Amino acid sequence: MRxxxxxxxxxxxxxxxVDDDLVQRTVVGKIGAKTGYxxxxxxxxxxxxxxxxxxxxxxxxxxxxxxxxxxxxxxxFVAERDLRDMSIVVISGCDGRVLKSTRRVAESxxxxxxxxxxxxxxxxxxxxxxxxxRRKRASADLRSATVDVSPERxxxxxxxxxxxxxxxxxxxxxxxxxxxxxxxxxxxTSEFGIISPVTFIPIAEQCGLxxxxxxxxxxxxxxxxxxxxxxxxxxxIAVNVSGSxxxxxxxxxxxxxxxxxxxxxxHCLIVEITETTAMADVDRATDVLVRxxxxxxxxxxxxxxxxxxxxxxxxxLPFSELKIDGSFINGCxxxxxxxxIVEASVGLGRAFNMKVVAEGVETPETLARIRRAGCDIGxxxxxxxxxxxxxxxxxxxxxxxxxxxxxxxxxxxxxVAPDGDAAATRIA
Numbered sequence: 001m002r003x004x005x006x007x008x009x010x011x012x013x014x015x016x017x018v019d020d021d022l023v024q025r026t027v028v029g030k031i032g033a034k035t036g037y038x039x040x041x042x043x044x045x046x047x048x049x050x051x052x053x054x055x056x057x058x059x060x061x062x063x064x065x066x067x068x069x070x071x072x073x074x075x076x077f078v079a080e081r082d083l084r085d086m087s088i089v090v091i092s093g094c095d096g097r098v099l100k101s102t103r104r105v106a107e108s109x110x111x112x113x114x115x116x117x118x119x120x121x122x123x124x125x126x127x128x129x130x131x132x133x134r135r136k137r138a139s140a141d142l143r144s145a146t147v148d149v150s151p152e153r154x155x156x157x158x159x160x161x162x163x164x165x166x167x168x169x170x171x172x173x174x175x176x177x178x179x180x181x182x183x184x185x186x187x188x189t190s191e192f193g194i195i196s197p198v199t200f201i202p203i204a205e206q207c208g209l210x211x212x213x214x215x216x217x218x219x220x221x222x223x224x225x226x227x228x229x230x231x232x233x234x235x236x237i238a239v240n241v242s243g244s245x246x247x248x249x250x251x252x253x254x255x256x257x258x259x260x261x262x263x264x265x266x267h268c269l270i271v272e273i274t275e276t277t278a279m280a281d282v283d284r285a286t287d288v289l290v291r292x293x294x295x296x297x298x299x300x301x302x303x304x305x306x307x308x309x310x311x312x313x314x315x316x317l318p319f320s321e322l323k324i325d326g327s328f329i330n331g332c333x334x335x336x337x338x339x340x341i342v343e344a345s346v347g348l349g350r351a352f353n354m355k356v357v358a359e360g361v362e363t364p365e366t367l368a369r370i371r372r373a374g375c376d377i378g379x380x381x382x383x384x385x386x387x388x389x390x391x392x393x394x395x396x397x398x399x400x401x402x403x404x405x406x407x408x409x410x411x412x413x414x415x416v417a418p419d420g421d422a423a424a425t426r427i428a
Contacts, residue, residue: 324345333369
């Protein structure tokens, strides 16, 4: 065992380095000290378990090969001791698939893996990973200052009209046109500013405010979204509906009444349901979803692939759209395992006659990959973040006008030179 004291004024906490290679554990320990950690480096599984039993560490860097033992055993030990607040960096000379699978094992144990590094180590990548916990803590500290809200405050916010929606565009991959948008909930308060649904939705669920909140957000989405629908008649607005409401057999009539009041055609609404909540009470969920479909309202299975009931949900519930979760989309261009899951999900969607939406598209490489996989629609920051209505209208108008002009130009070009090579008409 060896200690390296931090070499900075600011402390980032304690770093445990576990590696049976003397040179590598020394290098990692020194990098940690230069980054701002007080480091303990140990050469074996037994010594690391002893250290973890005696004191708390903020970060652990572990090599998967530890002589006759291995890093997976240590990850299990960390999970059994409930040390889930500790960030973990996995290091290995194994091939990429083993590294990726190791990360999935750790995440299935509820551990926080901030990165995996292949040998030989890229020291710049190591430094960046060791900086991540500080950035995450700063972000958490910022969020913690805005999450102290009560059920009474949420109820008051509903009465005072503080809840609103923003629109994230959905782009048809074949043509490049914007064909819809997802309405994302936001809460604007005087004391906290804009609050994310990650904060207020769980509280609203627990205190029974979801019916009122859902009605408020649905009304806001349809009232504002009508402007986009009036301009583009087949434009759809997707609204998330809490799974807890799928046991309410009056939900289809309530949604229909909102559409009637806001003068929005039923086919322009897509109700999104997370797969795990949809399967909580299959009989009632089926009742509600079938009646929504009979009213010509679209239904989407959201976050597909993240629960244990994906295939059962597809087989039993009448969804019209499948949304592949962003955890599979983001990085699928570089991870063949994730790409295979995307392709398989597209195949399932096709088998059930569903449109397939890729969430979390953030790079042109990811866009190219999901196109090859056969996804119909893309959604994510590569195209646009969520936008307030005025900006959404402008963004959709400009993009669709550009796409129309591009298609017209290509059509004209093909008429002028009919024997020339066919030009690609897809717009990123």
